[in-house]
Amino acid sequence: MQSSAAILIVDDHDGFRAFARVMLEADGFTVTEAATGAEATEAARTVRPGLVLLDIGLPDFDGFEVARRLAGQAGGPVIVLTSTREASDYGARITSSPAAGFLPKDQLSGAALRRFLARAPTGEGRT
Amino acid sequence: MNRALRAALAAGATAAVGCFVWSSWLPNSQYAPVEISFAVVGLSFMVAGIAAWQRWPASRLGLLFTIIGYLWNPAFSGCNASCPANVLLIGNGSRSAWNTLGTIAALVGLVITGIVLTLIVRHWRSARGWSRRAMIPLLWIAPAVGAENILTGSLFHFPALVTYALLPLLLLAGPVLFVISTVRARTAGGALGTAIVDLEPGASPGRLRDALARALGDSTLQLAFQQPGGAGHLDTLGQAVDRSVAPIAGSGGTVLVYDEGLELEPQLVKLTAAAASMALEHTRLQAEVQAQLEQVRASRARLVEAGDAERRRLERDLHDGAQQRLVTLSLALGMARDRAAGADPELEALIDSAGKEAREALTELRELARGIHPAVLTETGLTGAVQALVERSPVAATITAVPDERFPAAIEATAYFVVSEALANVAKHAMADGAQVTIRRRRPGRLVVEVSDDGAGGARPEGSGLRGLADRVASVGGVLRVDSPPGGGTRLEADIPCP
Numbered sequence: 001m002q003s004s005a006a007i008l009i010v011d012d013h014d015g016f017r018a019f020a021r022v023m024l025e026a027d028g029f030t031v032t033e034a035a036t037g038a039e040a041t042e043a044a045r046t047v048r049p050g051l052v053l054l055d056i057g058l059p060d061f062d063g064f065e066v067a068r069r070l071a072g073q074a075g076g077p078v079i080v081l082t083s084t085r086e087a088s089d090y091g092a093r094i095t096s097s098p099a100a101g102f103l104p105k106d107q108l109s110g111a112a113l114r115r116f117l118a119r120a121p122t123g124e125g126r127t
Numbered sequence: 128m129n130r131a132l133r134a135a136l137a138a139g140a141t142a143a144v145g146c147f148v149w150s151s152w153l154p155n156s157q158y159a160p161v162e163i164s165f166a167v168v169g170l171s172f173m174v175a176g177i178a179a180w181q182r183w184p185a186s187r188l189g190l191l192f193t194i195i196g197y198l199w200n201p202a203f204s205g206c207n208a209s210c211p212a213n214v215l216l217i218g219n220g221s222r223s224a225w226n227t228l229g230t231i232a233a234l235v236g237l238v239i240t241g242i243v244l245t246l247i248v249r250h251w252r253s254a255r256g257w258s259r260r261a262m263i264p265l266l267w268i269a270p271a272v273g274a275e276n277i278l279t280g281s282l283f284h285f286p287a288l289v290t291y292a293l294l295p296l297l298l299l300a301g302p303v304l305f306v307i308s309t310v311r312a313r314t315a316g317g318a319l320g321t322a323i324v325d326l327e328p329g330a331s332p333g334r335l336r337d338a339l340a341r342a343l344g345d346s347t348l349q350l351a352f353q354q355p356g357g358a359g360h361l362d363t364l365g366q367a368v369d370r371s372v373a374p375i376a377g378s379g380g381t382v383l384v385y386d387e388g389l390e391l392e393p394q395l396v397k398l399t400a401a402a403a404s405m406a407l408e409h410t411r412l413q414a415e416v417q418a419q420l421e422q423v424r425a426s427r428a429r430l431v432e433a434g435d436a437e438r439r440r441l442e443r444d445l446h447d448g449a450q451q452r453l454v455t456l457s458l459a460l461g462m463a464r465d466r467a468a469g470a471d472p473e474l475e476a477l478i479d480s481a482g483k484e485a486r487e488a489l490t491e492l493r494e495l496a497r498g499i500h501p502a503v504l505t506e507t508g509l510t511g512a513v514q515a516l517v518e519r520s521p522v523a524a525t526i527t528a529v530p531d532e533r534f535p536a537a538i539e540a541t542a543y544f545v546v547s548e549a550l551a552n553v554a555k556h557a558m559a560d561g562a563q564v565t566i567r568r569r570r571p572g573r574l575v576v577e578v579s580d581d582g583a584g585g586a587r588p589e590g591s592g593l594r595g596l597a598d599r600v601a602s603v604g605g606v607l608r609v610d611s612p613p614g615g616g617t618r619l620e621a622d623i624p625c626p
Contacts, residue, residue, distance in 0.1 A: 013447075019455050023462055057446070084450040086493060088518065089503045091511020105454040106489055109461070
């Protein structure tokens with residue numbers, strides 16, 4: 001059952017995942033964590049999150065590759081790429097990826113994620 | 128030739144010359160000019176023969192010429208009548224004695240001709256190069272001597288013009304050719320020096336061989352190399368060498384293989400070997416210098432690559448460490464501020480201020496990391512990285528072309544720093560309204576990075592910034608060119624080799 005309130009946080013930094021979980025759960029989201037690209041694709045299949053907050057720098061695949069794999073899934077989640085770097089550091093790779101957009105890590109908030117969910121086309125990120 | 132023989136020959140030649148001078152002394156002489164010319168022919172054979180024998184002791188040519196000269200003068204330097212005598216003191220006798228002498232001389236001449244022709248046939252079959260050319264005087268003189276005997280030896284009678292005018296000229300060719308051979312040997316020595324001087328630096332042994340062969344006129348000249356174990360020599364085709372060889376000093380067993388005709392010129396062979404030794408040594412030194420230069424280039428490239436790798440690692444460490452912590456801190460402060468909102472305005476303001484500080488620190492750290500190594504270059508290559516530079520440029524800049532392909536990291540980093548430094552200079556010094564960036568493959572194997580502006584020009588290539596950039600470009604084997612006439616804008620071009 002896919003839910004707009006379910007968030008999958010994909011990041012290899014334990015500290016960031018832990019803090020993001022606290023912040024987003026306080027905002028009413030249900031949070032699942034993954035530390036690698038492989039874990040992310042598996043969790044997305046089982047948890048069916050409405051949104052995936054996807055760090056670009058991962059130890060196995062980079063965020064762009066994970067986004068491509070997740071986008072291939074039927075009724076896939078809204079994918080939001082994130083990084084401590086700025087969007088300009090990735091050039092056109094962000095706009096050419098299937099992700100809905102990019103959110104710098106220091107600007108993470110429940111409100112910001114809801115805006116991505118609200119912009120998502122019908123059927124994407126929802127049951 | 129030993130000293131006694133040399134003295135005897137010299138004395139004979141001197142006597143013949145003296146006799147000739149005395150005989151042809153006008154107040155005493157009854158010679159006709161044509162007879163004087165015959166005497167000159169004989170003397171020329173004698174002198175040329177002695178000189179050739181002295182110069183080329185191993186050759187039979189000198190000996191033969193000497194014999195011809197000595198036999199000639201007794202026969203034809205006689206006075207016929209009143210002058211003192213020829214060298215053998217015969218010829219002042221009766222006409223019949225003179226005729227008999229002429230017949231004998233003709234027969235002796237024919238025998239000599241036969242001997243010479245036999246020698247020619249035997250040697251011509253085996254001789255090559257220098258050997259054959261050394262036989263040219265023989266080729267000439269053999270039929271000439273035979274013809275002379277037939278024409279003047281009382282066996283036949285020909286018109287006086289043929290007998291006394293044309294024949295001496297014909298016969299003079301032999302000694303003249305000897306002189307030419309001598310001069311040619313000396314000229315070969317000079318040509319050898321010229322060939323070595325003209326040989327380009329670092330020439331291959333093959334080119335050296337060609338130059339030496341041309342200078343010596345010996346197309347068979349070869350360089351050969353000692354076989355392992357010292358058992359003979361192999362030429363460049365791997366064939367065993369069975370000809371004359373001369374060692375080349377300091378070449379590790381390399382030898383010159385030359386035509387046997389050159390054995391007549393041992394000094395020339397020594398000179399050739401010495402020249403080859405110098406040329407090979409020069410080539411070896413050139414190769415050493417080239418190898419050292421390549422080592423320095425490779426070392427510099429490795430240093431730059433190591434520096435780039437270290438910068439990438441440093442940027443990655445900042446990204447994974449300090450930046451992550453500042454992000455978390457910033458988020459935590461934001462959350463703390465939200466929770467304190469309304470309850471304690473002073474605390475809220477304090478936390479808000481701390482959050483701003485954290486975000487500014489994060490921004491500064493991002494800039495620092497970007498300056499250390501642009502992540503966008505690693506992520507997207509030149510396309511995204513140059514686009515990012517152009518977007519951040521304070522002066523309006525446009526991209527004309529950037530190849531949409533990835534290059535080796537060192538090439539990408541160099542091209543990126545060229546554009547980055549050039550745009551920074553445009554912003555700081557050029558007073559320009561706009562700039563253009565072009566990166567393209569000009570031809571296979573070259574990447575050309577060009578940044579131009581419409582500013583004031585007058586950039587100094589020797590300035591520390593551009594000099595450092597030139598060093599950076601040179602580290603990957605490239606060249607930086609700066610064209611910056613005062614008032615005419617600046618055009619900076621880096622020509623970089625790339626696969």
